[in-house]
Amino acid sequence: MFLPHNALLIPPPDVSYRQKVPPGLPVHKHPLNPLAFLLRGALIYPDRIAIRHPDVNHPAYYTYSIWAQRVQNLAYALIQFGIKPQDTVAVLAPNTPMIADAFQGIPAARAVICPINTRLTPPEIAYILQHSRAKLILADYEYAHLVKDAEIPVIVSNDSGHAGDPYERFLSRGRMFSQDRGWWGLDLEPDEDAGFALCYTSGTTGRPKGVLTTLRGTYLAAMANAYEAKMDINSVYLWVLPMFHAAGWTYPWAATFAVSTQIILRAVSYPLIWNHLFNSSVTHYCGAPTVQIGLVNYPGVKKLPRPVTAIVAGSAPTAHLISSLEKIGINPVHTYGPFTRNHSQESWAALPMEERAKYMARQGYGYTTADGVRVVYQTEGEDLKDVPRDGKTIGEIVVRGNLVMREYFTDEKATEKAFKGGYFHSGDLAVMYPDGSISILDRSKDIIISGGENASSLAIEQELFNHPDVLEVAVVARAHPKWGERPMAFVVLHPSKAPKWENKHAGFEIDLKAHARKTLPGFATPEWVVVVPDLPKTSTGKIQKVELRKRVTKL
Amino acid sequence: MFLPHNALLIPPPDVSYRQKVPPGLPVHKHPLNPLAFLLRGALIYPDRIAIRHPDVNHPAYYTYSIWAQRVQNLAYALIQFGIKPQDTVAVLAPNTPMIADAFQGIPAARAVICPINTRLTPPEIAYILQHSRAKLILADYEYAHLVKDAEIPVIVSNDSGHAGDPYERFLSRGRMFSQDRGWWGLDLEPDEDAGFALCYTSGTTGRPKGVLTTLRGTYLAAMANAYEAKMDINSVYLWVLPMFHAAGWTYPWAATFAVSTQIILRAVSYPLIWNHLFNSSVTHYCGAPTVQIGLVNYPGVKKLPRPVTAIVAGSAPTAHLISSLEKIGINPVHTYGPFTRNHSQESWAALPMEERAKYMARQGYGYTTADGVRVVYQTEGEDLKDVPRDGKTIGEIVVRGNLVMREYFTDEKATEKAFKGGYFHSGDLAVMYPDGSISILDRSKDIIISGGENASSLAIEQELFNHPDVLEVAVVARAHPKWGERPMAFVVLHPSKAPKWENKHAGFEIDLKAHARKTLPGFATPEWVVVVPDLPKTSTGKIQKVELRKRVTKL
Structure with missing residues (x-):
């Protein structure tokens, strides 16, 4: 046979x-499955670096083809262990290659991944393990003690990548089968509506709930x-965002869809993050506003050599934060869950940055x-009434569609309540x-x-953020004999400004109130201001207003 | 209520x-529907130009909000006319705002769009109208005579956008309802597997077949x-590619997904195309290789001021064409149907352009x-056997998944044959x-x-293309007493080189054969070379080898 081109003899994998x-699957309907992204990436770009894990004792670098092999090994190891389709496998780890493997390998075994927040207490973790019906735990050595009393098996990773590592031994059990059977030996999940990831809410009010997403939803969100x-x-x-946080906002699969390189950091360390932003050709990262605040306030911060896109979500970024990010060359993409995104308008370009940043802070x-x-209005019946588009009338944000969870796992009542009227009720109040x-x-x-x-x-x-000496601020209601409630502000001073106000907190209070009165109506001006060394936060970095309210009631 | 930002009072639409x-739809499963892209674009960027139709007597410019309104009017007009869900509506038009409307408005009425090639003959068109069970035709004035004997109503567009235009009158019938009911009055298609577009094959061998695609498939392909x-x-x-050609390769919806501007040209006119490439900030276009060849050989062609991406599909581009495009700043993205794409590899960067272009010509x-x-091998049974990855063994390309058609419309037997073994059989031969x-x-x-x-x-x-005097070439088999078959080449000379060979075609034949022998094995060197003024092409621009074979049998 005569060939049209010379064959490029890349080492044949x-x-x-x-x-x-x-x-039984129709030819024209293939179940959407995010695992397809990794397989496609490994086929087309086998030698591209998929995973870099540099700042540890045993750094790891995996190309797409090697990583895909590790993922396949994990899938076979899980199946050998006895994991069945739609079983839950828990992962308790900071950002490591293991959790990156798990996000691909657990679905490859048709099981449901349940990433657990490493900052939870052993009883909280025990509750999640029990409630999720987990059959197995993959745990990082640093957090393995949190599950030492677990009633199900634990595979520990020493994050070494070496043969002696228990996690690596687990993988090698799978490798025996993968050599024989390959991807072809792993059944494709035929139902795109099957469970994919099971992430628990932080549960500030009551027991955590298990948010179950599907293959279809994750595929469409990642893309x-x-x-x-x-x-x-x-x-x-x-990886600045912990992967265990809402399944890394689906970026583990967005990155494989794009055949991008993932740099994995065990912890949020600003020196390491800044080093990579400057020296590792980083183009993207995700982070909640608190992390972004830490980033822009890191000592010696300077403009980046090339533009970086920061996906900001988890809670609403302030206009101040958005403009601070832009100043150092970070282009913020502001999203709200996977539900909304702020889209810049051409007409904003002419506005001063502070003004523009306010628009960018909208959801x-x-x-x-x-x-x-x-x-929508909170109606009693099933009917949802949209608020007028006046930028004033408050309603609740509701959403439906392919990016919404399938259910609160094994909690029909909570699911039904959340889905009242055919929409997922976010519990967030907004105007249109x-x-x-919306905002x-x-x-x-x-x-x-x-x-x-x-x-x-x-x-x-x-508004309080715009005071130059404020690093972080949280405002809650405090009972007031005359007005019913009045705002009380808890403020963390900027480290560089804290000495100026040392032992002069009353002076700062006067100064901040004067600042507030310039832009806020009287009823919204804080009645009380208290300077604190830090703010209570949930394990995912959200400010715990419930904690502050407790403090307030004791006053 | 106190507002966090000043409300930006964009004129409220x-x-x-x-x-x-x-x-009855689940909260978390929304039927995929490409119409969602237009609605989203109109909501977020109402004032962005969606449609530009400049080079006509009555130029038209529609913003996304105005265009969406026109689409809505069309949907209501169709429903008022009596179109029911899954009815077929035919469109016979070159690229115009009307066909752009139709690609959105017919689905908005839950009907199936059937775009008809304007280069077909009245009997061919009559066959398609009958076979597709079309209920109505939207026809451009230039082609309305082709359906003057049709048994179903025809709405003619004079491509004027003016009130007196019959098509505009049709729209205004819908407008009466749209003002009352808006988008809310148009039911969402609940089944993402419903028919979306019905495009007929050119039918070089036998009757044309109706390729029916779905909402889901189009959504995923466009994205x-x-x-x-x-x-x-x-x-x-x-718009260089005719929209009627395989539904514009789904770019009508890719463009709305991206909220891009579409510039609409009635015909492939190289002066107009070059004018827009230079002066209209064009970033993308699609075109079959024949059109691309015309483009790069246009007199006075020069390097573009900014990079343009050309999606090349329809038939295989030659390495020569790819390198010609790159030289003038056009970045070719080479796709094969919506089934494959060529992906550049880093290792190619070091190769000479001609060498690199050969890799880029792979599918x-x-x-x-x-x-x-x-x-795969053509097996008799249901089992498909993959060819070895040796770059030598020939097999047939087969595909499955969400980008495959649902069926040949009302032709179960042809569908079954095409889907044998659970894959769509392309009829194209390739190596891996x-x-x-694949190639x-x-x-x-x-x-x-x-x-x-x-x-x-x-x-x-x-290989023949690489001869500097060749503009286009087609090679077919011709019977040979000794060898069974031998290749015969039909060549169109480059206009600038034609004078050199005037009345010297025998000399050119010797020259071309000598060129061929340098790289081709003896059995692949053309035995005969004939210079022709042009090559016979199908209405979609593909070279009609079937025509050339007919000529050859007469020799």
Whole structure:
């Protein structure tokens, strides 16, 4: 046979990245499955670096083909262990290659991944293990003690990548089968609506709930994220966000969809993050506002040599934060869950940065591949009424569509309640502007009713942030004999400004109130200001207003 | 209520871009529907230009909000006319705002769009109208005579956009309802597997077949195309490809997904195309190789001021064409149907352009959101056997997954045959290389069996192209008493080189054969060379080898 081109003899990896198609599937309908991204990446770019884990005793670097092999080994090891389709496998780890493997290998075994927050206490973890019906735990050595009393087996990773590592031994049990059977020996999950990831809420009010997502939802969310953040083959994604946090906002799969490189850091360390931002060609990272605040306030911060895209979500970033990020060359993409995204408008370009940043702090519009977002009145019946687009009337954000969870795991009642009227009720309060974009005002419980007026604690915080000496601030309601409630502000001073106010907190209080009165109406001006060394936060970095409220009631 | 930001009072279009959700849909599963892209674009960027139609007597410019309103009017007009869900509506038009409307408005009425090639004859069109069970035709004035005997109503567009235009009158009938009911009055199609577009094959061998695609398939293909071509809010897509050609390769929806601007040209006019490439900030266009060849050979062609991405599909581009495009600043993205894409590898960067272009001419790997591609032996039973990855063994390309059509419309037997063994059989012959990428050698009928050897006509054409005086070339088999078959080449000379060979075609034949012998084995060297003024082409621009074979049998 005569060939049209000279064959390029790349060392033949003679592997097929194809899973067996279950019988009965129509030719034109393939179940959406995020695992397809990794297999495709490994086929097309086998030698591209998929995983870099540099800042540890045993650094690891895996190409896409090697990583795919490790993932396959893990899948076979899980199946050998006895994991069945839709069983739950828990992972308790900071960002490591193991959890990156797990996010691909557990679905490859058709099981459900349940990533557990490493900052939880042993009883909280025990509750999740029991409630999720986990059959096995993959645990990092640093956190293994938290599950030492678990009633199910624990595979420990020493994060070494070496043969003696228990996790590596586990993988090698799978490797025996993978050599024989390859991807073809792993059944493709035929149901795209099957469970994929099971992430527990932080449960500040009551028991944590298990948010179960599907293959279809994760596939569409990951693809949308890669598109919206413009991630591609040349992107380098830095893991600042813990992967256990809401399954890393689906970026573990967005990164494989884009065939990007992932740099994995065990912990949020600003010196390490800054080092990588400057020296590792990082193009993307995700982080909640608290982390972003830490980042922009790191001593010696300077403008980055190339633009970096930061996906900001988890809670609402302030206008101040957005403009601080832009100043150092970080382009913030502000999203709200996978539900909305802020979209810059051409007309904003002419505005001063502070003004523009206020628009950018809005939650914006329904996300790509999500259905549109609505802001509705809380009605008693099933009917949801949209608030007028006046930028004033408060309603609850509700969403539906492919990026919504399937259910609260084994909790029909909670699911039914959350899905009342055919929409997922977020519990976040917002207004809708005439242009159809939305802005979150508060969690419903964070609104302060001051002299009969609704004051948004978030809006007050935004204004207080603009005081140059404020690093972080949280505002909650405090009972007031005359006005019912009045805002009370808890402030962390900027480290460089703290000495100026040492032993002069009363002076700072006067100064901040004067600042507030310039822009805030009287009922929204904080009645009390207290300087604190730090703010109580949940394990995922959200400010725990419930804690502050407890403090306030004791005053 | 106290607001966190000043409300930006963009003129309130007080429209809701939300369709009514049919009862019974799960909260977390929204039927994929490409119409969602337009609605989202109109909500977020109402004032962005969606449609530009400049080079006509009555130029038209529609913003996303105005265009969405026109689409809504069309949907209501169709429903008022009596169109029911899954009815077929035919469109016979070159690229115009009307066909752009139709690609959105017909699905908005839950009907199936059937775009008809304007180059077909009245009997061919009559066959398609009858076979597709079309209820109505939207026809451009230039082609309305082709359906003057149709038994179903025809709405004619004069492509004027003016009130007196019959098409505009049709729209205004819908407008009466749209003002009352808005998008909310249009039911969302609850089944993502419903029919979406019905495109007929050119039917060179037998009757044309109706390729029926689904909402789901189109949604995933359009999104993949926007991602792979890196189309976004700043993109300007130039319609060089006729939209009726395989539904514009799904770019009508890729462009709305990306909220890009579409520039619409009625015909392939190289002066107009070059004008827009230079002066209209064009970033993307699609075109079959024949159009691309015309483009790079246009007199006075020069390097573009900014990079443009050209999606090349429809048939295999030659290495020569790819390098010609690159030289003038056009970055070719080479795709094969929506099934594969060529992906550049870092290792190619060091290669000379001619060498690199050969790799780029490969069809590559399975497309994003498609399932992987296979090259298989033609077995008698149901079992498909993959060819070895040796770059030598020929097999047929087969595909499955979400980008495959649902069926040949009302032709169960043809569908069953095409889907034998659970894969769509493309009829294209290819090899697979050790790296898993594929290269098309030929349509099965284009292979030349010369002295017992299989010679790829495509491969021979690639080599002949490299002769500097060749503009276009097609190679077919011709019977030979000794060797069974031998290749015969039909050549169109480059206009600038034609004078050199005037009345010296025998000399050119000697020259071309000498060129061929340098790289081709003896059995693949053309035995005969004939210079022709042009090559016979199908209405979609493919070279009609069937025509050339007819000529050859007469020799």
